[in-house]
Amino acid sequence: MLESTAQAFREAAAGVDYATLRVVEQTDEVVNVRQGILQPVGSTEDRGAMVEVHHGDGSGYAATSDLSPSGLRSAIERAKDWAETTAGRGVVKPSEIARLTTEAEYDTPVQRPWEDTSLGDKIDLVTREAATLKTDDRIVDWSASLWYTGQESTLISTDGGQVRQRFSMVAPNLHATANSGTETQTRTLGGHAQARQGGLEIVEMSGFVGSGGQIADEALQLLEAPDCPSGVMDLVLAPDQMVLQIHESIGHPLELDRILGDERNYAGTSFVTMDMFGSYQYGSERLNVTFDPTRPDQLASYGYDDDGQKATKEFLIKDGLLLRPLGGATSQARADMKGVANARANGWNRPPIDRMANINLEHGDASFEDMIKSVEKGVYMETNCSWSIDDSRNKFQFGCELGRLIENGELGPIVRKANYRGISATFWRSLSMVGNESTVDVMGTPYCGKGEPNQVIKVGHASPTCLFRQVDVFGGA
Amino acid sequence: MQTYFYDLVDRLTASLTGGEVLISAFRAEDSDFVRFNKAKVRQAGRVQQRSIGLQLIEGRRHASVEVCLSGVMEDDLPRCQRQLERLRERRGFLPEDPHLLYSEEPTSSEHHGENSLPDGSEMVRDIQDSAQGRDLVGIHAAGGVHAGFANSLGQRNWFSTHSFNFDWSFHHSADKAVKSSHAGFEWKTDEFQRKLELSAEQLKVLGHPAKTLEPGGYRVYLAPPALNDIVDMVGSDSFGMKMQRTKQSPLIKLLEDEARLHPSLSITEATALGVAPNFQEAGFIRPSEVKLVDGGAPADCLISPRSAKEFGVETNGASAHEVPESIDVAAGKLPQDRVLEELGTGLWIGNVWYLNYSDRSSCRTTGMTRFATFWVENGQIQAPLNVMRFDETAYRMLGEQLVDMTAERDWILDPETYHRRSTRSARMPGALVDDFRLTL
Numbered sequence: 038m039l040e041s042t043a044q045a046f047r048e049a050a051a052g053v054d055y056a057t058l059r060v061v062e063q064t065d066e067v068v069n070v071r072q073g074i075l076q077p078v079g080s081t082e083d084r085g086a087m088v089e090v091h092h093g094d095g096s097g098y099a100a101t102s103d104l105s106p107s108g109l110r111s112a113i114e115r116a117k118d119w120a121e122t123t124a125g126r127g128v129v130k131p132s133e134i135a136r137l138t139t140e141a142e143y144d145t146p147v148q149r150p151w152e153d154t155s156l157g158d159k160i161d162l163v164t165r166e167a168a169t170l171k172t173d174d175r176i177v178d179w180s181a182s183l184w185y186t187g188q189e190s191t192l193i194s195t196d197g198g199q200v201r202q203r204f205s206m207v208a209p210n211l212h213a214t215a216n217s218g219t220e221t222q223t224r225t226l227g228g229h230a231q232a233r234q235g236g237l238e239i240v241e242m243s244g245f246v247g248s249g250g251q252i253a254d255e256a257l258q259l260l261e262a263p264d265c266p267s268g269v270m271d272l273v274l275a276p277d278q279m280v281l282q283i284h285e286s287i288g289h290p291l292e293l294d295r296i297l298g299d300e301r302n303y304a305g306t307s308f309v310t311m312d313m314f315g316s317y318q319y320g321s322e323r324l325n326v327t328f329d330p331t332r333p334d335q336l337a338s339y340g341y342d343d344d345g346q347k348a349t350k351e352f353l354i355k356d357g358l359l360l361r362p363l364g365g366a367t368s369q370a371r372a373d374m375k376g377v378a379n380a381r382a383n384g385w386n387r388p389p390i391d392r393m394a395n396i397n398l399e400h401g402d403a404s405f406e407d408m409i410k411s412v413e414k415g416v417y418m419e420t421n422c423s424w425s426i427d428d429s430r431n432k433f434q435f436g437c438e439l440g441r442l443i444e445n446g447e448l449g450p451i452v453r454k455a456n457y458r459g460i461s462a463t464f465w466r467s468l469s470m471v472g473n474e475s476t477v478d479v480m481g482t483p484y485c486g487k488g489e490p491n492q493v494i495k496v497g498h499a500s501p502t503c504l505f506r507q508v509d510v511f512g513g514a
Numbered sequence: 515m516q517t518y519f520y521d522l523v524d525r526l527t528a529s530l531t532g533g534e535v536l537i538s539a540f541r542a543e544d545s546d547f548v549r550f551n552k553a554k555v556r557q558a559g560r561v562q563q564r565s566i567g568l569q570l571i572e573g574r575r576h577a578s579v580e581v582c583l584s585g586v587m588e589d590d591l592p593r594c595q596r597q598l599e600r601l602r603e604r605r606g607f608l609p610e611d612p613h614l615l616y617s618e619e620p621t622s623s624e625h626h627g628e629n630s631l632p633d634g635s636e637m638v639r640d641i642q643d644s645a646q647g648r649d650l651v652g653i654h655a656a657g658g659v660h661a662g663f664a665n666s667l668g669q670r671n672w673f674s675t676h677s678f679n680f681d682w683s684f685h686h687s688a689d690k691a692v693k694s695s696h697a698g699f700e701w702k703t704d705e706f707q708r709k710l711e712l713s714a715e716q717l718k719v720l721g722h723p724a725k726t727l728e729p730g731g732y733r734v735y736l737a738p739p740a741l742n743d744i745v746d747m748v749g750s751d752s753f754g755m756k757m758q759r760t761k762q763s764p765l766i767k768l769l770e771d772e773a774r775l776h777p778s779l780s781i782t783e784a785t786a787l788g789v790a791p792n793f794q795e796a797g798f799i800r801p802s803e804v805k806l807v808d809g810g811a812p813a814d815c816l817i818s819p820r821s822a823k824e825f826g827v828e829t830n831g832a833s834a835h836e837v838p839e840s841i842d843v844a845a846g847k848l849p850q851d852r853v854l855e856e857l858g859t860g861l862w863i864g865n866v867w868y869l870n871y872s873d874r875s876s877c878r879t880t881g882m883t884r885f886a887t888f889w890v891e892n893g894q895i896q897a898p899l900n901v902m903r904f905d906e907t908a909y910r911m912l913g914e915q916l917v918d919m920t921a922e923r924d925w926i927l928d929p930e931t932y933h934r935r936s937t938r939s940a941r942m943p944g945a946l947v948d949d950f951r952l953t954l
Binding site (some may be wrong): 074 | 546547548549552554555556558559560561562563564569576577578579580581582583584585586589597607608609611613625634635638642649651652653655666681682683685688689691693727760761762766770772813841862867868869870871872873874875876878879880881882884902903905930931932933935953954
């Protein structure tokens, strides 16, 4: 951010008690080849600023794409107007919220920067991989894509704080849809969970190169496969389904602003109450879950949150015991509880709220083979394709692209329309085995939606394969 | 803002070379957002954003970018000019696009909505005073939403509206709450008060002991917001040509004549009755309506310009994503004041939540009941219900098990604000459905 913008901000904010300016510049680009045809190569160049003002007993914000001195002055005036309008009418006193005084920087470690490879080479790569998906006339739609996001965020405060961070994300995907009559099945490379921070080195790490044939083959197998059986049985979940299980029934319920009631009109509330922290057995003793923005390669890694709080790794659940909520500075002040540095906004045009960042299930010591061998009757499921949960984050239902029967300790044939349902409060207590480090995959989702006004944000979930006992599993209509 | 946009495009057009064509789409808003929890202000602020999409075409090669604008010409013009240079350079790497289609016959239009909105602080005071100590949670969004289109062939389209959308709920305890909304172009205090009073009445019932149902089949009434969410879910990927032709539409069985919807069901994309712009991003004008389902049978579909080229048909002005924006479900015959009597014994479902497919090829959807959902016996509301999960196919809910829909319909303005305030809307009846399957 230009020093002139920072200077203009400080001058314009001289008349308020405290203010922050968060300038965000973001570039997005997608290279997508569908059915052999390059789709419009579009990019987005986004730039703007969010001003937050604490003045007297009120607070307000204003976001603007006009970064000129007059634009910033105008934004500060509007934010101050809202602070004065809402003085004494807010959920928290601004004076109780921690202020930014730190100076710091953070950059995503990148081995092969996106911009160092020409557009032509990226198109060639995506075109080559897309061509490997059309293996049969029954493959009726197929595509390969790379999505890049580069973001620079600079947060400054009137108390002398300044945090500058630069991020780079790449999300590769492959998709093959097979059809026969009125039955259609789709198989992808990890659903929308295949995304990390870094550069084009992620392409190789993700399996994007060379997986097309297998994905197409599995789509065809799903077409001919029987439906997943119904019944109560053991369930082994791959990391690309664990992403959603963790996200919906651990991540969201632990968001402190949700527990405080902020999301009840939209994203919902939580079955977790504040008195549970430190005493509630959330899951079996094998359940260990961390908030960890310090893993450099994960989708929601950062050095500081959007309030300027330093990010540290913290256990949310240890040996099954619920320890800590996901709450940033404002929620910590409201609840008088320790939290984490997770106040995040999706960009410059929304204010920060409590978000997940990286929520990871720590690996155990079971091999994949041992987990399968321990199952007499069950299903192994890969790649989430459907997710639904109630507004208290309890009654959930998930569907996966692919299932495999497990019978007498052996992996069996593929089944399709693999679904399961359960209740968060009891499901995590049925966690029986947790995969070792060799079963871990570092994944996430770029599409976590929450907040009013609404925001969609990127979150990370690294997880091993996991085994749950006696789950309600079912198939198609 | 309109003048600024056209002026910017005129200047960029003057820099085009050879046979280049420039297509430009503009979006802007200037909105106040006030978020409430327990009738206190959680966050309050204003968002002012502007962006321009630039698509530079030569022959059948093209490249595009969307750029955030400051609204200051001395800043925006050189940035956009640099982007055009970049697009020219990138275009050199790109093959010809066989699916490129844009409007080459200029059809210009204008819509200027009046700004009748009161001061933001006045609406906030109204809301907080009216809450009268109740636990009110919600979001008030108000301000101007603008969209424009311009190309180097002389087409100019403008859409401007000033609206508000207050989406709120009154909370009793735990997950027991009543949801409502007050949205439109003029803040009418008496209408707002009427909705508050109705919500307050329902809130009293939520104070009764809640009933828990066993999984099974039940007769249900889906109030307009609940039916809207179900139709919206199905509509999100069922009515586009691309999804239909690639066999990915969840209504594939209907399209292949292996299943039926109820003969009373008609679904239309009714742009003329909605509040969305009548033009799309390639400059095509949307027709006043596109019939999607007619008397339970598939009718037309939404055809974007790219799909039109891919499948060799005419576009009908659909946007690239081919999702309805002004959905209209035809009314039924059931008078609203006879709903409880006709329901008899069953569930009155005010809202549903978190819908997703559990079997896409059968258009089977799972979801939850939410907010004001009541147990009804012999036409009388008895108790609030604890949340239940359902798993049902469209062919049952909107087909063989559909008893009737209400003669009266709600006009629902979408409160969604992902990236920007939505201009989607729906006209929706309620629906009486038999043997609706609850699973958990």
